[in-house]
Amino acid sequence: QVHLVQSGAEVKKPGASVKVSCKVSGYTLFELSMHWVRQAPGKGLEWMGNFDPQDGGTIYAQRFTGRVTMTEDPSTNTAYMELSSLVSADTAVYYCTTAVMIPALDYWGQGTLVTVSS
Amino acid sequence: NFMLTQPHSVSESPGKTVTISCTRSSGSIASNYVQWFQQRPGSSPIIVIYEDNQRPSGVPDRLSGSIDRSANSASLTISGLKTEDEADYYCQSYDSSNHNWVFGGGTKLTVL
Numbered sequence: 020q021v022h023l024v025q026s027g028a029e030v031k032k033p034g035a036s037v038k039v040s041c042k043v044s045g046y047t048l049f050e051l052s053m054h055w056v057r058q059a060p061g062k063g064l065e066w067m068g069n070f071d072p073q074d075g076g077t078i079y080a081q082r083f084t085g086r087v088t089m090t091e092d093p094s095t096n097t098a099y100m101e102l103s104s105l106v107s108a109d110t111a112v113y114y115c116t117t118a119v120m121i122p123a124l125d126y127w128g129q130g131t132l133v134t135v136s137s
Numbered sequence: 138n139f140m141l142t143q144p145h146s147v148s149e150s151p152g153k154t155v156t157i158s159c160t161r162s163s164g165s166i167a168s169n170y171v172q173w174f175q176q177r178p179g180s181s182p183i184i185v186i187y188e189d190n191q192r193p194s195g196v197p198d199r200l201s202g203s204i205d206r207s208a209n210s211a212s213l214t215i216s217g218l219k220t221e222d223e224a225d226y227y228c229q230s231y232d233s234s235n236h237n238w239v240f241g242g243g244t245k246l247t248v249l
Contacts (some may be wrong), residue, residue, distance in 0.1 A: 063225075064240040120194075
């Protein structure tokens with residue numbers, strides 16, 4: 020059984036950075052392309068980017084380029100998403116998600132609430 | 138770059154059929170597969186349709202997906218509506234020009 024377990028809620032001040040983790044169990048992270056999706060309160064889903072470990076490449080949504088970094092640690096089977104220069108509009112639930120059984124995002128983490136407030 | 142536009146909300150009675158549309162702003166809807174996700178309040182999204190019309194294991198056949206090339210849109214149809222179908226639904230596709238994944242704005246389905 021595949022599980023994606025994310026780190027706990029964070030409260031950050033404007034201008035700070037946040038790093039969210041996503042630990043994978045039941046599958047080898049190297050075989051997965053991990054995506055990150057966020058959802059602001061009361062808003063829709065927004066794709067942020069993905070990391071493909073097979074070629075080490077990352078694709079970021081344009082609006083996050085320069086502020087987001089997606090990485091992985093094969094030794095702990097954990098993916099990370101770091102977002103810098105936080106503003107209040109970055110307050111959202113951040114999800115890691117990947118395709119395992121089908122060619123679509125069929126496994127999701129439980130979400131991590133990041134609150135940006137002074 | 139393209140956008141996927143969904144109606145903000147739809148409502149229908151239990152037992153009836155509802156269709157949620159997802160219109161692609163530019164480029165052909167048939168160029169890239171469309172997926173549909175269901176999200177209940179406080180929960181992570183769940184995929185209910187992939188590759189335009191395929192149902193993942195465990196998704197009831199009351200849910201179906203299709204694309205309409207003439208309207209440049211995709212649709213999610215739910216028949217025999219149940220109160221448990223009440224949720225937000227999102228369409229999603231892939232933009233080959235910049236390798237980005239695109240979500241529609243979401244549709245709130247009310248079953249009343």
